[in-house]
Amino acid sequence: MSATDDQIRHVIERYVALVATGTAAEITALYAEGATVEDPVGSDVLTTREQIHAFYATLEGLEQRTRLIEARIAGGQAAFLFEVATVTPDATFVLAPIDVMTFDDAGLITSMRAFWGPADMTTA
Amino acid sequence: MSATDDQIRHVIERYVALVATGTAAEITALYAEGATVEDPVGSDVLTTREQIHAFYATLEGLEQRTRLIEARIAGGQAAFLFEVATVTPDATFVLAPIDVMTFDDAGLITSMRAFWGPADMTTA
Numbered sequence: 001m002s003a004t005d006d007q008i009r010h011v012i013e014r015y016v017a018l019v020a021t022g023t024a025a026e027i028t029a030l031y032a033e034g035a036t037v038e039d040p041v042g043s044d045v046l047t048t049r050e051q052i053h054a055f056y057a058t059l060e061g062l063e064q065r066t067r068l069i070e071a072r073i074a075g076g077q078a079a080f081l082f083e084v085a086t087v088t089p090d091a092t093f094v095l096a097p098i099d100v101m102t103f104d105d106a107g108l109i110t111s112m113r114a115f116w117g118p119a120d121m122t123t124a
Numbered sequence: 125m126s127a128t129d130d131q132i133r134h135v136i137e138r139y140v141a142l143v144a145t146g147t148a149a150e151i152t153a154l155y156a157e158g159a160t161v162e163d164p165v166g167s168d169v170l171t172t173r174e175q176i177h178a179f180y181a182t183l184e185g186l187e188q189r190t191r192l193i194e195a196r197i198a199g200g201q202a203a204f205l206f207e208v209a210t211v212t213p214d215a216t217f218v219l220a221p222i223d224v225m226t227f228d229d230a231g232l233i234t235s236m237r238a239f240w241g242p243a244d245m246t247t248a
Binding site: 005040041042043070072073074075076077078079080081096097098100114115116117119120 | 129164165166167194196197198200202204221222
């Protein structure tokens, strides 16, 4: 049986929370074996657990706040708009990507594709 | 050369405007030959021009207002959140899907996938 909308919503909420405060290991644990990450869309697709872990490890040292703005779930897949604010001594950088995710039957993420471009980064 | 971000943004804006006030023929003209439409995600994929035209023809009799809320463009593809308000004598129904589109080099839409579920429909 495929993941329910409630399961998927829970994973999205946890993902967004962990991007702010979680470790790379915690985020990677949301992904299924064989999952892929394309962030941003058009960049090289990450295909191994090591690559995905390394990708999220770059966030670990940063002070970040996140919030889920809108999520749409359909056919066992999801698209959601969320905001990541990265606080530095000089400025706060805000990026609000739209992520598209697919899930396996257990609710683990099987693919993530993040839609954003350099022009979408603002300072607050 | 693939479609530029500006071209893609223009197509998205035109698409959202035409969903409100355009004909099915005008909307279908935004699609490339061989394009596919999956609305909502998880439903049968429309694969012919006739199917796509018939899908948008169902909107023609309705009084609708639309607005583009957020658009993200990356790698020649786009994800965008927009709102469709359908006005009836009894109530106004509001749906705000997240659509994901791919484009050909000329900026014609090659695929559209709309993320929304019944729970996302509200009355205003």
